Amino acid sequence: MISLHGTVAVGEFARRFSLDVDNEIVGVFGANGTGKTSLLRTIAGLCPLSEGELNVNGAIVDAPAEHTFVQPELRRIGMVFQDHSLFPFMTAVDNAAFPLQMLGMKRIAARKLAIEMMEQFGVANVGQQMATTLSGGQSQRVAIVRALIGSPKAVLLDEPLSAIDEESREGVRNHIREHLVRLGVSAIVVSHDRTELDHLCTRIENYTR
Amino acid sequence: MNSVSSRTPRFVRLGALLGVAFLALPIIGLLRRVAWSTLWAQLTDVATRDALRISLYASVCATVLALVLGLPLAWCLARMQFAGRRFVRALVLLPMVLPPVVGGVALLGAYGKTNGLLGGVLDSVFGIQLTYSLWGVIIAETFVALPFLVLALEGGLRSIDTKYEESAAVMGATDFTRFIRVTLPLLKPSLVAGLMLAWARALGEFGATITFAGNIQGRTQTAPLAVYTMLESNPEGAYALSFLLVAVSVGVLVGLRDRWIGGGSQ
Numbered sequence: 026m027i028s029l030h031g032t033v034a035v036g037e038f039a040r041r042f043s044l045d046v047d048n049e050i051v052g053v054f055g056a057n058g059t060g061k062t063s064l065l066r067t068i069a070g071l072c073p074l075s076e077g078e079l080n081v082n083g084a085i086v087d088a089p090a091e092h093t094f095v096q097p098e099l100r101r102i103g104m105v106f107q108d109h110s111l112f113p114f115m116t117a118v119d120n121a122a123f124p125l126q127m128l129g130m131k132r133i134a135a136r137k138l139a140i141e142m143m144e145q146f147g148v149a150n151v152g153q154q155m156a157t158t159l160s161g162g163q164s165q166r167v168a169i170v171r172a173l174i175g176s177p178k179a180v181l182l183d184e185p186l187s188a189i190d191e192e193s194r195e196g197v198r199n200h201i202r203e204h205l206v207r208l209g210v211s212a213i214v215v216s217h218d219r220t221e222l223d224h225l226c227t228r229i230e231n232y233t234r
Numbered sequence: 235m236n237s238v239s240s241r242t243p244r245f246v247r248l249g250a251l252l253g254v255a256f257l258a259l260p261i262i263g264l265l266r267r268v269a270w271s272t273l274w275a276q277l278t279d280v281a282t283r284d285a286l287r288i289s290l291y292a293s294v295c296a297t298v299l300a301l302v303l304g305l306p307l308a309w310c311l312a313r314m315q316f317a318g319r320r321f322v323r324a325l326v327l328l329p330m331v332l333p334p335v336v337g338g339v340a341l342l343g344a345y346g347k348t349n350g351l352l353g354g355v356l357d358s359v360f361g362i363q364l365t366y367s368l369w370g371v372i373i374a375e376t377f378v379a380l381p382f383l384v385l386a387l388e389g390g391l392r393s394i395d396t397k398y399e400e401s402a403a404v405m406g407a408t409d410f411t412r413f414i415r416v417t418l419p420l421l422k423p424s425l426v427a428g429l430m431l432a433w434a435r436a437l438g439e440f441g442a443t444i445t446f447a448g449n450i451q452g453r454t455q456t457a458p459l460a461v462y463t464m465l466e467s468n469p470e471g472a473y474a475l476s477f478l479l480v481a482v483s484v485g486v487l488v489g490l491r492d493r494w495i496g497g498g499s500q
Binding site: 097100101103104106108123124127171 | 398400401402403404406407411416419422
C-alpha cells in the first residue's frame with residue numbers, strides 16, 4: 026500500500042499530492058509538467074516532501090514534521106525511470122541482476138535469475154551486450170526487468186512502454202501485469218498515453234496543471 | 235571555396251609554424267646529443283639506476299597519496315556547497331602556479347625539523363624526519379601533483395549524470411556501494427587521466443624536491459635531480475637520462491591521446 030498526502034517542491038513550484046494505492050495498479054495520466062515524474066521520485070525517496078506524509082506498506086518513510094526520512098536504498102522500491110537509466114558500463118544482464126546483488130545474492134546466481142526473467146521480456150538474447158548498444162525498446166525492457174526482479178514492496182513505472190513498438194506492447198504489458206499480481210504489491214504507472222493506462226491499470230488518476 | 239571564417243591567414247600559419255619549431259627544436263637538440271652507442275651503459279650506471287629507482291618509487295607513492303587526499307577533495311568541490319569553497323579551490327590550484335622552489339620553502343616551513351610548524355613534533359614525538367629523506371621527496375612530489383589530479387577528478391565528477399547514482403540508490407545500493415559500483419566506473423576516464431598527469435608531474439618534479447628533500451644520491455636524488463647534477467660531471471649520462479624522461483612523457487601523452495590529442499580531429 027502507498028499513501029501519499031503532502032507537498033513537494035518541483036522546480037520553483039510546490040506540487041501537492043494526494044494519492045492512496047491499495048495493492049492495485051494505479052495509472053497517473055497527465056500532460057508534461059504536471060508533476061507525474063515528481064510523484065514517483067517522491068515515493069522512491071529521490072525528492073523529499075516539504076510537508077505531509079508518505080506511507081509505504083504501513084511504514085512512514087517520509088514525514089518532515091516528524092523528521093522521518095527513510096533513504097531510497099532502504100525503501101525496497103522497484104522503479105522504471107523515464108530514460109531507463111541503465112548503467113552504460115555494464116552489460117544488459119548485469120544491469121538486470123543489479124538489484125539482486127544489492128540484496129546479497131552472488132553475481133552468478135543473480136545473472137541466472139536475470140536471464141530467466143529477461144527471456145520472458147524477450148531480451149535474453151541481448152543479455153551479453155553492453156547497455157549502450159541496446160535499442161530503445163530493448164533498453165526499456167531491461168529496465169522493466171530490473172524494476173521487478175528484486176521482489177520490491179512497491180513498483181513505480183514512468184512511461185514504461187513508450188519505447189516499445191506497437192506490436193510487442195501487449196505482450197510486455199501482460200508480463201508486467203502478471204509480475205505485479207504475483208508480487209501482490211501496489212504499483213503506479215505514469216504516462217501521457219491514456220489508452221496505455223486503460224490497458225494496464227485498474228484505476229486512473231487524472232493530473233492536470 | 236572556403237568560407238571567410240575557415241580561411242587561415244598566411245601570417246597565422248607562419249606564427250603556428252614558428253611555435254611548432256620552438257617546441258620541437260629542444261627535443262631534436264636533446265636527441266642529437268644522446269650517445270646512442272653507450273645509452274644502455276649510461277642508463278644502467280649506479281647513480282642513474284639509483285635515481286630511476288627513487289623517482290619511480292617516490293612518484294608512484296606520491297600519486298597514491300595524491301589520490302587518497304585528492305578524491306575526497308574533488309568530491310567536495312564538485313558536489314558540495316559550503317562556505318569557503320572558492321578559497322579551497324584556490325588553495326588546491328596554488329601549487330600549480332607557485333614556483334616549485336617556493337613550494338619547497340613552504341614545505342620546509344611546515345615540516346622542517348627545526349623551524350617547521352609540524353616538523354618538530356613529527357621528529358620529537360614520532361621520530362619522523364621528512365626533510366632530506368625519501369618521505370620528503372614523496373611529500374614534495376605530492377604537493378605539486380595533487381592539483382592535477384583534483385582538477386581532473388572534479389571535472390569528471392561534475393560531468394557524471396547523477397541519474398545513475400539515483401537509480402542505484404532506488405535499487406538498494408548504499409553510499410559506499412554506489413561509489414564503488416557506479417560512480418567509480420563512470421569516473422574511470424577522468425581518474426586514469428588524472429592519475430597519469432599527476433604521476434608525470436611527480437616524476438618531473440625538481441624545484442620543491444631539491445629545496446625540501448635535498449639532492450643526496452641514493453637517498454633523495456630523483457631522475458631530474460640526477461640530470462641536473464650529471465650535466466657537469468657526466469653530460470652523456472645526463473642526455474641519456476633526459477632521453478628516457480622524454481620517452482616516458484611521450485608515453486603519458488600517448489596514454490592521454492583520446493582525451494587531449496585526438497580532440498581536434500573529431
